[in-house]
Amino acid sequence: MAAKPLDQLCVNTIRTLAMDAVQQANSGHPGMPMGMADVAYVLWTRFLKHNPANPAWPNRDRFVLSAGHGSMLLYSLLHLTGYDLPLEELQRFRQWGSRTPGHPEYGLTPGVETTTGPLGQGIANAVGMAIAERFLAATFNRPGLPLFDHFTYAIVSDGDLMEGISHEAASLAGHLKLGKLICLYDDNEISIEGSTDLTFTENVPARFAAYGWHVQEVDGHDHSQIEAALRAAQAETERPSLIACHTHIAFGSPNKQNSASAHGEPLGEDEVRLTKQALGCPPDAHFCIPDEALGVFRQALPQGARAEEEWNRLLDAYRAAHPQEAQLLDTLWAGKLPEGWQQALPSFEPDPGGMATRQASGVVLNALAPVLPTLIGGSADLAPSNNTLLKGFPDFQAATPAGRNMRFGVREHGMGGILNGMALHGGLLPYGGTFMVFSDYMRPSVRLAALMHLPVVYVWTHDSVWIGEDGPTHQPIEHLAALRAIPNLAVIRPADANETAAAWRVALERRTGPTALALTRQKLPVLAGTRRDAAETVARGGYVLADCEGLPRLILIASGSEVHLALEAREQLAQQGLAVRVVSMPCWSLFDAQPVAYREAVLPPEVTARLAIEAGVAQGWDKYVGAFGDVLSLEHFGASAPYKVLAEQFGFTPCAVVERALRLLR
């Protein structure tokens, strides 16, 4: 059915803004915003519950542009509906310092719910947001007081749906029956290399039906079809919805509609003019926003204000009836943790037999669970090994949505994207575990967590070759180095149970980025010194764990399990009369952030005989051992054998450390 003229004007306003901005930047993706303008218009003006004056309103609908390259679609909508994004910003698309970067960036632009661009991430984020909504609703809503009650919408592209992460996230969403998740699929049959016939001929609706989704197909340029499908999707509460919208990329462009060339490059000035003509817009006007169109979009402001006011009345009633819960929500929404939560952190008695740090992590998690009611997470099917289960708490399942144990399945990447969505939603403290070697499977999501400054915690156990028999496919070698290389990811590798508790404390207090915990499979002694000091020392990234009188002749630096090797070597060296210091260095980035005076107190510049020990590649340790130091490392893949045999074979014994250390003093 043809849209009404005013609707058409509004939609074409989105199209022309997108065309103009991309043309002005001489860079960008005009085709997708032009193709999906109708769908987005119907969604944003007839369904989306949001308040452009307050992008932080907790109960707003979430909107995710998974196809982030179509950023001008989102920027246009944000400007038009009244977010704090002036037209000048659209005119500075993709320029230094603008709030309209090439792909949408969370935290930079009001109303952008997540950073997208790497395909497939957005749909996983949306699944995480829908999980968060359902969990918060189940946990906090009370009869007649539905504090949390919103939809999560996502626009997804062919590219999104080709990525494995979208399969993982969609399969889990179907399993969890996330009825308030609605994905609008831009089914335009074009990707960068050309027609999707080249490579993507699967039956997407049938695939999503197999995942347990509610699936519809519509003409993506027919407003009444779009509206009807959105209503049906909202009405379907048991299944997430996919609406396949058949669209034409670069809709309206006489020469580029339905062509791959419209995907990722400007239409060209002539074609922009021709397209405006074809759409019935003034061909020579740029960034033109007709008043009548703006009037339609800007209704979002009073509507949003009313919606939020209503919700605030609800919140007042809730506050009166449930003051404790309301206070907790205030705290969480401010990005804080309940006061005094640290007192629940366990400390561990010195114990030469000890325990694996993964086990200590499990003890810590379970001690914290009662005092942190929105601590929620799980593992990618390795819960018994990752020690991620919160005992006595139910699973998060369709039938038990207040459950706190997530069952991610063997879907590390999906887990990563979902954790990001949970953190983005707000109110939750999400964590997720797998073997450290499989951090590779979720790396793109980890990077985005770091880029978005999301407080997600990764529980990566089996953190070295010392996992033993499972062999090289399961033994991380390069992972510590590769993870430390990611800006704003804190990688903490604690040396014993108390350092593990301290690492959890750092991770949960860190609200500006993700934290990775690297934890052992094997038992480690619980050290005498860590019980008292770990909370402070781990937060500093590195510290003197064992020392000598006066200036040491030699410093041994290590992280995690290798700290114990350093301590044993120190004993042997002391017997030879050598003054040796052992530095435990659980986290480079935290150490690097300390004042010079502290760092030089730990690693005095005059002590140049320094040996770092780590069961992984040496890359990056040079920075701490200096030009005259050395690194006892593993520069090759591991092998399948009991780990004590591997330690002998790979030269990670106290004797080998002593020998290597003494070489530095020759």
Added chain:
Amino acid sequence: MAAKPLDQLCVNTIRTLAMDAVQQANSGHPGMPMGMADVAYVLWTRFLKHNPANPAWPNRDRFVLSAGHGSMLLYSLLHLTGYDLPLEELQRFRQWGSRTPGHPEYGLTPGVETTTGPLGQGIANAVGMAIAERFLAATFNRPGLPLFDHFTYAIVSDGDLMEGISHEAASLAGHLKLGKLICLYDDNEISIEGSTDLTFTENVPARFAAYGWHVQEVDGHDHSQIEAALRAAQAETERPSLIACHTHIAFGSPNKQNSASAHGEPLGEDEVRLTKQALGCPPDAHFCIPDEALGVFRQALPQGARAEEEWNRLLDAYRAAHPQEAQLLDTLWAGKLPEGWQQALPSFEPDPGGMATRQASGVVLNALAPVLPTLIGGSADLAPSNNTLLKGFPDFQAATPAGRNMRFGVREHGMGGILNGMALHGGLLPYGGTFMVFSDYMRPSVRLAALMHLPVVYVWTHDSVWIGEDGPTHQPIEHLAALRAIPNLAVIRPADANETAAAWRVALERRTGPTALALTRQKLPVLAGTRRDAAETVARGGYVLADCEGLPRLILIASGSEVHLALEAREQLAQQGLAVRVVSMPCWSLFDAQPVAYREAVLPPEVTARLAIEAGVAQGWDKYVGAFGDVLSLEHFGASAPYKVLAEQFGFTPCAVVERALRLLR
């Protein structure tokens, strides 16, 4: 239908070997081999075309154990059918130096076609192998001379099918109509955390049907059903086949059958005995192989010898009729390249305007395509940007199976696993491209290529923040460091077109591991010096590109685009009378492999004023600049703006380099 007693004895022999080996190692996964023993037995004794006496026979069927944790299933079959894997090796399961590591390792154990364990990889490898078979058949087979004509079988688990990579690979396999790919799905409804009801309730058969697969379901313990399904799968030539085999994990174990605890730990001695009793096997015999059973399995030897003999006769006929093609195949199968191929490598005239190294790479690829007839590859939907298209050659599609342009779709991880499978099959020179930032999406497959020593080439373009407007989601920062950290992956970042040609040469000559090419989006000058020397210098990883008289006071070290920054800074410093050397360092690992004398000639120990320049994290450069050196690096994420603006803002200008360099001399 009940199996015949002898068949049952054979199957139970597999089961008891698996139980015993895991019990003896006190570590491993007994449940899967016991559950899939029937399916594997029927496949291996009634269908699999192989010659245990020659695991390298080119036209053997390929068998992939994607569920690599069930390694004892494979080791049992290899031993029983007569591969060079003595029983003693099974008794040394998971021990140092054995050929029976925890997960199957390619190159270590005869008959193991690929290294598996990280879930989802095996099925992608199998897709790659099936692609290789089809391409080689289309390229080399002649009427009446079907040199390449084999099936690819894979056993896949619930875990495999949850992983995103399996979705990507399966979707592409369906698109390509790989009718000779047959996957046997161990549908046992158990994963590590428990029942698949916890998280994996999608309709797998419907999902695969949506991908365009031929789908069947069987009782995985009914030999006649299994056999009939395999026959039907073989008969279906237009679609890949999935046979969902309903099985019981740890089949036969009175107390552990159908339980998650049987997945990843030994049954326990008592339960092993009880299980043997239940299966009708002598309860106290260990590693027991009844002669009658062995007799059945060992028929594989004469059958395999006959099959290979027949094929050799075919090859002789082929050799007579098509000597040139046969010679090419001999060369390729020996892991060599056609003689004189290097002469096709282009060289580029010095040009201050220059070209992007991605563009140079495209020129090189197209120059090599005619002389390397099995050079085959493509991009994850970025061919126009990655310059990976072989112009004038058709696509590899169902209708054009001799095509050499792969259309991987937006499926980086699937591409990675498929490239590995293509390399594993033999005969092919596979390559694949995407943006460097998305190397993260395929990292687990890259790691496996390195672990397996596979000669795969990655074309990773847009290799730095200098991609500009696309912004931080698309700008690699930590990627060079993170990739260099992977053992046995050669990361080469050429500085101009001639270094790019040389990098391709290194990559194709390197038969012991994968090579990553890091290539620019932006144009770079073609340098005067590289034309003559690049072939040698790039192979050495680092070399003196521009020098001064006598010993330099300062060394600037850089890779890729930053080499030009170093050269400009050197000019400015020379004007100040400073003797400066510029070292181009395209590949750390190649440089590290040079003799000390060479390395010290390039980086003389007495010159301690060294500045490395790279538009990425500094991690690892300390090793080359030493304790008194410095690194001009980017320690944060990028931003969306034209790249020349970013260079100014991030301090990557000749003036900034000069200033930083001079600080070293103060």
